Amino acid sequence: MRTTINYLVGFLHARLDDDERDARLFHELDCPVRTALAPRACWCPCPGQLLGHVDINRSLVARHMERLERERITQGWPSESIRAFECLKAMALAYELHPDWPDTWYP
Numbered sequence: 855m856r857t858t859i860n861y862l863v864g865f866l867h868a869r870l871d872d873d874e875r876d877a878r879l880f881h882e883l884d885c886p887v888r889t890a891l892a893p894r895a896c897w898c899p900c901p902g903q904l905l906g907h908v909d910i911n912r913s914l915v916a917r918h919m920e921r922l923e924r925e926r927i928t929q930g931w932p933s934e935s936i937r938a939f940e941c942l943k944a945m946a947l948a949y950e951l952h953p954d955w956p957d958t959w960y961p
């Protein structure tokens with residue numbers, strides 16, 4: 855189970871990295887940075903919102919990993935691990951079309 859969770863968390867981190875990269879490339883049609891030769895900061899609302907969603911999802915993954923680690927240390931009933939695993943799988947469902955997403959992750 856630990857290997858599966860590690861793979862799932864690695865998958866989520868990689869997809870969130872992709873989302874972050876894509877968000878930084880996005881600009882509104884009237885943004886002056888869009889046509890600039892050198893990248894620089896701008897105030898387009900959508901990239902900020904997309905990056906905010908990435909941050910929220912990163913914190914959710916971290917919180918679930920903390921639950922898994924806490925349960926590993928206490929060696930208690932694996933209810934926290936099961937719940938965390940199901941939540942992480944639900945988060946990964948947004949990327950089900952990615953070639954690295956296995957069918958066994960359907961919630």
Ligand SMILES: [Zn+2]
Nearest residue numbers: 881885896898
């Ligand atoms: Zn912009």
